[in-house]
Amino acid sequence: MEWKYLVKPIYFTDACKVYNMTEDKLIELIKNPRIKPDKKYCPLGIFAEPKFPWIPAADDHDSMRACYDNVSAYTCIQLDFDNGYRVDQFIDEHDFRYYLYTSYNNGFKDGDRFRVIVPLNKPLQQDVMGPGYVDYMMNRFPDCDRSCFDRAHFQLIPAVRPDGGIDHYRYKINDTGKLFSIDTDAVKASDRAHREKYEQLRWFEEAHQKWNNELYGERPDDEERRIQNQLRKAQSLIDAAVVGNRHNTCLQVASYLKRKGLLDYKHVIDPPMDCVEEWKKVINQSEFC
Numbered sequence: 001m002e003w004k005y006l007v008k009p010i011y012f013t014d015a016c017k018v019y020n021m022t023e024d025k026l027i028e029l030i031k032n033p034r035i036k037p038d039k040k041y042c043p044l045g046i047f048a049e050p051k052f053p054w055i056p057a058a059d060d061h062d063s064m065r066a067c068y069d070n071v072s073a074y075t076c077i078q079l080d081f082d083n084g085y086r087v088d089q090f091i092d093e094h095d096f097r098y099y100l101y102t103s104y105n106n107g108f109k110d111g112d113r114f115r116v117i118v119p120l121n122k123p124l125q126q127d128v129m130g131p132g133y134v135d136y137m138m139n140r141f142p143d144c145d146r147s148c149f150d151r152a153h154f155q156l157i158p159a160v161r162p163d164g165g166i167d168h169y170r171y172k173i174n175d176t177g178k179l180f181s182i183d184t185d186a187v188k189a190s191d192r193a194h195r196e197k198y199e200q201l202r203w204f205e206e207a208h209q210k211w212n213n214e215l216y217g218e219r220p221d222d223e224e225r226r227i228q229n230q231l232r233k234a235q236s237l238i239d240a241a242v243v244g245n246r247h248n249t250c251l252q253v254a255s256y257l258k259r260k261g262l263l264d265y266k267h268v269i270d271p272p273m274d275c276v277e278e279w280k281k282v283i284n285q286s287e288f289c
Contacts, residue, residue: 098180
């Protein structure tokens with residue numbers, strides 16, 4: 001068997017190269033993991049068919065960008081387990097073809113931590129990989145990290161820590177099982193259910209919004225909301241003005257609001273009764289503009 005293997009040399013780059021990965025090379029890679037001082041220096045890869053022409057990377061214009069826009073289909077899925085599910089459980093429960101190896105931090109954190117490369121019986125087209133696909137795969141592998149089923153989700157190649165990581169490293173090669181198959185009809189049905197649920201939620205939200213608008217009036221936009229906040233602050237200043245200083249406070253607030261153009265018919269401020277005349281003067285006198 002042979003696949004296209006897209007590889008990022010380190011975690012913090014958006015560039016990747018395309019290699020030919022044979023089954024023999026993959027087994028050799030798993031049996032002899034790389035020793036790295038930090039997982040961020042470990043290469044990452046996906047088994048996928050690249051698109052041509054591809055989008056270049058920002059880090060290296062001669063390399064392909066590591067993104068789903070540069071992928072047309074996937075030839076293997078890569079599973080990641082780190083939530084208590086054990087290596088022996090996976091081996092006992094599955095007989096399809098797979099290549100299992102433990103993760104970089106296995107043995108240094110609680111529980112088994114491992115990854116599984118699973119070859120597919122036919123390429124998985126990227127346009128099938130919507131929410132329905134994620135649900136379908138999570139039903140097949142409920143203990144797997146959900147992010148594994150994101151598009152172009154690169155996984156660390158086999159690697160171990162230098163401080164005894166090899167002592168905790170395990171692998172299991174099952175190269176005699178059948179190739180894994182994905183029921184694309186079931187995936188599409190799940191996707192339709194997602195869309196129908198989304199449409200129902202959208203309809204409910206629109207109906208709820210319409211009901212609110214009829215009951216309370218339309219919601220203000222951001223600018224209107226900002227103006228209303230300013231007016232509320234102005235009104236609170238006026239309401240809090242002490243006797244003996246209310247005329248001066250009203251004068252200052254009204255002058256400010258007039259300069260901001262906030263004294264039209266939409267924006268109502270209630271001055272104290274004994275300050276109404278001063279308020280009118282401010283509104284009408286151009287020197288306060």
